[in-house]
Amino acid sequence: MAPRVNDGTITSKRAMNRGAWTPEEDRKLAQCIEIHGPKRWKTVAIKSGLNRCGKSCRLRWLNYLRPNIKRGNISDEEEDLILRLHRLLGNRWSLIAGRLPGRTDNEIKNYWNSHLCKKVNQKVEKPESSTRHEIIGQNDQNAGDNRAMSENEVEINESGNLDVSLDVNEFFNFSEESFGFDWLNKYLELDQIPESTERSE
């Protein structure tokens, strides 16, 4: 790895604006992105004259300013989807967010940490209701380790009893139009894997 000389976050902390964004800053950023597009964040940061780093501008745009963004009121359906996707993917919030149109990884991450994490833990504490889901959920503590795994593999159960190996990119159709829930049905079907399939090795 290259030594970090300047990654945009350490850069002259003294000089950069930090903290909450003001409506005026939002307006300037939106204007600048309109001109330069939601890329080249360093350029956007400079041209907007906001005295913010590129990463900060990017985050603000992605989480609050970009069009078609949904805020709050996560529906039961969405919550269920998040739970299922988390079982499948672990803490890969951007992937999960990619399946929830209008939702951001930051929002889902926050929602998970403040709401769903507790729910899952409560379920885990009730072994009598243990289903395949709860058993898998117990591996959530290791979810971060999923990053070390191949992008193309999802090994759900490290015990070897239920190793589901699949191509995530193939499983999820990442095309722009695929924000519907059809793909979920596929997963839900998969969710009821017959015993013979589960034991396939």
Next chain:
DNA sequence: AACAGCCACAACCGCCTTAGT
């Protein structure tokens, strides 16, 4: 009314990956 504790969420930090030279 005042205070403490909790919760939700916006924002930052640091690591990793990718693209460009």
Next chain:
DNA sequence: GACTAAGGCGGTTGTGGCTGT
């Protein structure tokens, strides 16, 4: 291939608002 800058991501923190005492 090596190096650097920039982008992307997940983890963590700071803080304002809410609730209970």
